[in-house]
Amino acid sequence: MTIKYDKGKEEYKNWIIEETDFELENLNKFESVFALGNGYLGLRSSLEEKYITEWRGAYLAGLFDQFPGEVTELPNLPDPLLTEIKIDGERVDLSCVEVEAYSRDLNLKTGELNRSFIWEDSRGRKTKFEWKRFVSMAEKHLIMLKVNITPLNYEGEVEIISYLNGQVTNSGVQHFIEKDLRFIKEKNLYYLTARTQESQCDLAAAARHEFYKNGEKIETEAEIKTDRRKISRKHTINVKADQSYSFEKKVFYISSVDQELDSKAEKKTSAKLHQRIIKLVEKYAAADYDQLFKKHAEKWADYWEEMDIKISGNDFDQLAIRFALFHLIQMTPHHTDKLSIAAKGLTGEGYRGHVFWDMETFILPFFIYSFPEKAKELLEYRYHTIAGARKKARQNGYQGAMYAWESALTGEETTPKYGAVDVKTGEAIRIWCGEIEQHITADIAKAVFEYLKVTGDYSFIEDYGAEMLTEMARFWVSRLEYNKDKDYYEIKNVIGPDEYSEHIDNNAYTNYMVYWELINTADLIEELKEKSKAVYQKLKDKINLEFEEINKWRQYAEKIKLPEPDKDLIIPQFDEFMEKKEYDLSKFEGEVGSIVSELGWEEVNEYKIIKQADVVMLMHQLSEYFDDQTKRANYEYYEPKTLHDSSLSPAIHSVLAAKFDHLEEAYKLFSKGARIDLGENMKSSDPGLHSASLGGLWQAVIHGFAGIDVEADELKVEPNLPVEWDRLEFKIYFKGEEYLIKINEDQTEIKNLSE
Template identity: 30%
Template structure:
């Protein structure tokens, strides 16, 4: 564990005491969002210390030109940047002319910040002594409305603790922002117009290249001791900034407050010429409701989310805080309302990785959204990929694939590949399999087979075509092989016959053949349409089957395990436990060359396949593979601990399962990988949810029924969760002695518990 300043609490993230060295970490951890926009927990007032400024609008990006010393065919022309958007939170504070800045204050007392996850608001409070010896108490509360998702609100209050003084509050909008991660130190926004109307201000700006237009807006109320003032103000308009100045003589003990209503409207949702009018409409709603009513709406919105999504843990406050932090961030990042949007690996908490979509969505996030929301949310995530199918076919075409073969991008905003590391862009092709697995997983859980003839089969065929063309026949092996790949374990590049890649390729080919048959039999009209669109032939299906039936898998007779790839045993096999602590994390301490030659695994690779396709392997096989690979895994990917937690629970290695759960749930809170200041690991947070529901709860779909094999870590007294299974809501409560099931639905439900059929009645809970 690398940091422990976050106070344990069931429902809040709390920091006490001010330390400049952890400002950037806290900016990540206390981030807020509402699915349409989000921001790091930057200070509203001026701060001259180290900070990472970040405010983001969902779906708005910039194609930053790829910077490499060489170029190859098919290489992405740009890296999709998540864009730091114009800043609307700013409020400069002056006391008798002295600018307030926590970095230059003489003294800071009682500093506290809280992210209240139950109610969806963020607050800072402290007492500060300025260089001119004026002393003030600040309480600043902020949230992004879940109900009016283009609106945010701030209540910023300054109490004067010394003798009478003039306090000036200067709310502003600023579009002269840059990205921390810009390759070429260029600006990504062009300010088009700065204007004011009365006490409203607007900055219209557009992104360069992509030409997203956004209007950033604000309007404020000023209050003295909670009583609204008819405050006069001065305005200052610059090329990229607009500021209103409100000055007030304040007596000792009085509090001057500014309530600021602000946000973004974009041309993704409004006509470009109507953005200012759209902003005015949002401001009218904000001002009409007022801060308190908006905050109450926010609490109600979050209460509805938690009613379905909460996981409660009794007896382990750090575990409880961890899972709620993960669930909270997932709901802040993606609401499921807009099928054009997806779940970025950093969400709205940072800029690292760029892009809005990785294979993380299909592999880790869909189960969470599928079970805690309406199934339409998961369908929207699948539709997002369906809408990008033509681009995926283009991506494959650039690499020489033909006949409608599709390669989905490693990183994307609009379907084009925008990841610019060759060993991932060209080689980490296993991502294609996750796209198809997600369709299978969705149908298995929701029972909504109609998605396949409607949209899914076209994707399945295009991906299967890619695999059939990407494999080649090896005469010495008398098998099909897949050469020159990078598996999920990115600490090995350009390997041959990565087991996971070969396995998911084989599975995709078999699944394609079976789904074509099923649609042909039961959905003739759709089949004819798809056959016409894809020009699919029987000969092609036979070729797919031939590759699938004869796929090569490296295997060690000595260890009785599938090998991660050819020649894995040529490496020196030294368990992670033998590594000196000073050498960890190896991705920050070792050269890339040394990492590639080592046996160390960044994240679950073979075990990822055993997780996806566990029905195809015995518990004895899982045990052997877990014993072989887990000791070699450094878990330096956020996506790794959750898979290991689920499998350790299945193997009844409960202490290990619990340790992996804590690691995945508190990865950012405790900053295991020494990088939280860059942003939180949003997509892996869905894996944390899975490690409880699928790991400890043992939830699976078996023979089209929900199945549970509940276990409980000895550190817990009880835990509970809910899942929405085919529009019936099941609540599961687990203690050491029994598991209870409750049903909200229209009919009783048959489930499996520890392999035995049981029935949950509508008004009769089931206890096992």
């Protein structure tokens, strides 16, 4: 097996993920699983050497650009990693030889990627390589790498060519216009500048090299070369057996969007980018890898102190939850409240860096309970992008704020209109989500209420929430369609969470969520009118809120068609669902999406084939609305029809299953969710990690097994540990106070740490 979980010993036990063999076919998996980042920069963990299967990627949060004919995306930054090493002219390349003692690992505790191996060339000369790398949590502009080279049995010449390579693209798309390539000898640095084509953002990247022999700094001959979009520096060193030679490289990135986005920036500057990056390189010129790594690791220690979840009983589960937390923190734009977390974070070009409902529904709960202040900022992203949502509503003939299914910097809709070619028709599949997968506007509203419920932070409602909720309510009221015959409001032609059924009417999930949202928004705004008169008045003035409008929300809500449970307590997923044909799904359970590439899109739409939790999702979201019997009945009815072809699905099923004591099933689904990225499937993570699944995993543990919830303004802890676990320990925040919660098989301890 190529991926192993038990490398960490003692203080690193259950902190380390290991790749034990070099396999060309698995590179993309590990580029994602081992991805590094600090929320400002994201870096796929490609190898320093070039390989034919590689998919290099580095991204800067919020630096979007739209190539003509495509949707906006995060441009792939000039690659900082590419390094060619030659031993007496022979290129170091792992794809051809049996490599000795190969191990690559990601240390979640310290955020460091390590790789070591002994390479034997065709002439029998052996060299030990030890690579290290981190993306600094202490200095967000910095990526640093180091290689330690030890010739084991020869004397010879080592050549190291290190690149800043701006020839990389997003699968062939080039976003950057090349500006300057320069090097400054006396400062020992080189840099490049570039500008995005459409968004006109400036970027600068700079690098600095240092060499050491047995730990002592040495000077080397360096030859600079430039090519189109590419600058390299070649060093040649004469080496001897059993001596150690180290190469350290610092790479910095800055962009013109930094100041615009950075709500916490020290101070604004009008200095030009290349001047700023030169300054940055010089600031860190004297510091070596170990020093800078120490500062970075300290930041990680702080995070773990705050958020670690300790699971006792199963090592993999312990590692898996840490893997989830690690990546969630790496994806978080800590430096700004103007950005959020994308469906793949900053780990790959999948979903183009766009933010989906994944954020509020799957990921946000972790932040609400663990980093409430960051949760607030993440929600603020939706406030800062409300202009885009208003625009989308107007464009579709509606009122208020209709949030984008896929959202980037401005909140405008960025869902592509076409996807892959359909196997049956030969034409590109039309993607309708940007137009009709509308439940996201209810999901965001739900998240605002959830944040309030758990944190009690009413200031968010005053500053942002009330306006957002009003605008979202206005959207739904304009969206609802009155059915005169039946005297109810319908929502026709939508897609629910289950995307294998398109153009459906009265999706249970959507309709219930809208009902719930309108009622609760009406309550909240009425309360605001009493509680915060000044804010209410300001809101009235700003967006013309009239009190009658609130009544209207309530009146409309009361008349929304809410699909009723049938005699077996089953709520139909949408109007015609029960009439659809059944389909034997067993052969498609192995590979995500295989059913579509086998049957074609139209046929999939004809059957009771469910991609992911829909009615089950509803039961999760509005848990208090459905009794346990109904939940159980629907879970049991829908789960077998569900392919879990979305990474969003298993964890949510797990939460529900845990709540009604289907513990074995809950654990099975938790395990399935835990393995989506971290598991042995070498093809599941190529274009990036599944951030919602990482958030879902937290929910499965905290909402599911630990049974954490807030009811009637009280923190509820009703644990239901799987038999595999004997202890669970974590901290959470509730209404501004921090609690340490320790759960044993037979005892639950809750300690208020803020008292």
